[in-house]
Amino acid sequence: MPSPPSISARLERLPITNYQRVIFAVIASAWFFDCVDVATMTFILSSIKKEFALATDQAGALASMSFLGMFVGAGLSGLLADRFGRCVVFRWSIMLWGLASLACAFAPSVEVLMFTRVLLGIGMAMELPVGQSLVCEYIPAKKRGTYVALLEGAWPVGFIAAGILAHFILPVWGWRGAFIAEAIPAVIVLIIRRIVPESPRWLYESGRVEEAEAVITHIESKVKAELKTDELPKPEPEPAQANSVSNKERSHPFIELFKGEYRKRTIMVWTLWFFALLGYYGLTTWLGALLESKGFTMAKSTNYITLISLAGIPGFITAALLVESWGRKPMMITTLLGSALMAYFYGTADSVPVIVGFGLAMQFFMFGMWSVLYAYTPELYPTHARATGAGFASSIGRVGALIGPVLVGMLLSQTGQPGVFALAAGSFVIAALAVALLGKETKGLTLEEI
DSSP: OHHHHHHHHHTOOOOOOHHHHHHHHHHHHHHHHHHHHHHHHHHHHHHHHTTTOOHHHHHHHHHHHHHHHHOOOOHHHHHHHHHOOHHHHHHHHHHHHHHHHHHHHHHHSHHHHHHHHHHHHHHHHHHHHHHHHHHHHHHHHHHHHHHHHTTTTTHHHHHHHHHHHHHHHHHHHHHHHHHHHHHHHHHHHHGGGGSOOOHHHHHHHHTTTHHHHHHHHHHHHHHHHHHOOOOOOOOOOEEEEGOOOOOGGGGOOOHHHHHHHHHHHHHHHHHHHHHHHHHHHHHHHTTTHHHHTTOOOOHHHHHHHHHHTTHHHHHHHHHHHHHHHTHHHHHHHHHHHHHHHHHHHHHHOOSHHHHHHHHHHHHHHHHHHHHHHHHHGGGGGGGHHHHHHHHHHHHHHHHHHHHHHHHHHHHHHHHHHHHHHHHHHHHHHHHHHHHHHHHOOOOTOOOOOO
């Protein structure tokens, strides 16, 4: 039987080949379609509001329903993934969000639509902690942050795709057609996800030693075939702290989040997720409506939002490039403070060039923030509690995402747009302070060392 360090060491020594890149691409494709689902509400909320004659606060509540589902799904999937495996939960999450998206298209009332949006949120959130954990556990330490940050790059691309989808489908088939179009890719992702093997780190820590050995041997054979060699680099010796904890010494994954040093990490990461998502979703869910209130038509609003989202692509690429060389903490703080500053100035803009300029800068920092957030979170917990830690952090974030659009709907009628953007900026600043005061740097360390 391989010792626990040998599984980790054998993964850490592997050079990145097309085999690992294909696994990454499959997981990233699920993230991409998740983002299309989430972002679409930004573009179609006005159409739904008009069809059902919703008041501003009712529209905000509808926009928040998927985040309620994400609150349930993220925590639940983390526990399930640490108990039953990453790939099982990955498969079921894809099935659920595909079916729920289809159900949204045929909702006869706003109440039914709210319920199906909750189901859609559960399915989407179930996939995220699992995808994080899989990429985190497959990619060696020297490239881990970059790849998880690149995984988040599916979001700005998905946001742009949602804008293009809304631009062409809304005038012809309306918001219901948009939901039908989003359900189709679930079938494709469900088929290709079979390429992704179970995490050998998780298998070993779960006591399934023979399966872990079989998976790691399979991965090594694929890498050898890619490199056209019979020899791989020798595993480097691992430090003492990399030794796995025996099953008898472990707590329940959720309890583990509050033991010893993990307690401080959990307080930090929950605060970070709550305020970062409150600011982000409170703002972006209402971007279309906010632009309309400044006199732009809905079509123009959609085009503008799609345009400024283009800055998310260099945003996440910059974060992916710097997260390994600069570190997680400085990148997290910089992107949060940049988001706060640009959100505030965006809210005070009153002309098209200024709106687009600050909008581009805001999206650059926001999508950079997302990339570092997802790269940083799963690294903070041990393998047997990694998905649980990432899942519950995401759940706490969804509480912020649930509250954000509702608060914006209330503030909009009381304080106008300046109050809305001040709320978003303040949320990002609080998140940055949590990282600065309580965060741990994980750059260059193996998961076992962390």
